[in-house]
Amino acid sequence: MSTKIDRAFYDIGHLDILAEADTPLHRLDPRAKLLTTAVFVVCVVSFGKYEIAGLLPFFLYPAVVIGLAELPLSFLLRKLLLVSPFVIFIGIFNPWLDREVMVQLGPVGISGGWVSFASLLLRFSLTVGAALLLIATTGFGTICMALEQLGAPRVFTVQLLLLYRYLFVLIAESIRMMRAQSLRSFNAKGRISYRVFLQMLGNLLLRTIDRAQRIHMAMLSRAFTGEIRIVRQFSFGYKEACFLAGFGGLFLCLRLTDLTALLGSLVLGITG
């Protein structure tokens, strides 16, 4: 069990390693990538409940990004699978609740529930995939700074930065605790009893508070006055503008026109 947690832990760190690569996409100003991702997510999410065909062309963007940034596809798919249970649980009842047949494929009638479930899964893969790609090409810390440059409240970005920084320390601490627990509990199943688990959780909270106090101390001894300052120069040049305008325009186009139907009718028109 703990080895699974260990692996998930190192996997999060792996996104950072990916973000350190040096490809044209990595070098792009983070604001351009952030805004493009935002347009992408809004376009994908704003489709109707039963939309499937309109969503498919959007897979072009992840494909291009993975290609340009030389990212490992299997790693990203694994990450996507890890989060997928949440969405599956949200959508799994659709087929039961919505039984009206929408599509007739020969003898098989596909209900609206199944269509909306499929659409939900597609939208999930696209949006979460886009977020993962953003982190893998930019790095979490840089995204926070881009957010701030774009006018997000400082309190919010600083919280995010500290959260990300100490996530690793917290996970490492929990792993050590779990390890200590499992080495001294001799039940064969390796399950933690409810009571022990609560105590461990309480202990972790106390350690976290102690750590927070020490961090505050370290901040104070470096003249901290309540505001975290960062020096960072970004340059939003013509490359960034082209990236944002190009992809943003494409997404809007895909959202507003039905490309699949257009292509279909074109092909049918030619053959017919």
Next chain:
Amino acid sequence: MSHHIVEVKDLKFHYPDQTPALRGVSFQIRHGESVAIVGANGAGKSTLLLHLNGYLTPTDGQVRIGDYQLTPETVREVRRTVGMVFQDPDDQLFMSTVFDDVAFGPLNLGFTPEDVTARVEKALATVGVSHLKNRPPHRLSTGQKRRVAIASVLSMSPDILVMDEPSAGLDPRARTQLIELLKSFEHTKIIATHDLDMVVDLCERTIVMHDGLVSADGPTMEIFSDDKLLAASCLEKPLRMQGCPICRCKG
């Protein structure tokens, strides 16, 4: 200006639950001195260090750093003068890249961005980790983290370096390299540690603490030769001053 850069006079401190941690500590440290503070666990070393940068306020007694009596009004100036390196670098390095962390202090002190960048580059070069500039701290080794932690106070150009267990958790080579690095600094150094061999290398003077009091204060070699004092303070001679366990000869 007095020629003593650190002056602690009859310092007493009780924790809020009334546990006495310091029971009247006095000493003076001169410019450029390198002083070790040694003592058993719970002797009051860490509590003492936290008074030197004004994190804790004395229950009774005085702390003077340079020209400033430590009061709530002067605490900012004192913290600029005293660079504090904590025991666990994970506590000290809280920003998301090494550069931002080392820039944190200078930015708070109000230097211009160009000035800050120059200071960061210089501090990182001094401790030999310029190549780690853009890395996130959580992916560094302990030795690298320690160096970055030191750089993060050097960038504020403090006069005094206060360090809590700087050699803890380092492998032997990283430890030796750290000692060489600290030797090259001209700052006044105050080092709380259990690593008495490092004390022999770095500090000409040692203050022994026991039970919230200074039980001895003098030249390092003299103190470490006093078997009775060491035993009374729950300490042992540095390894290199003990006899060789293989050839059984006296060191």
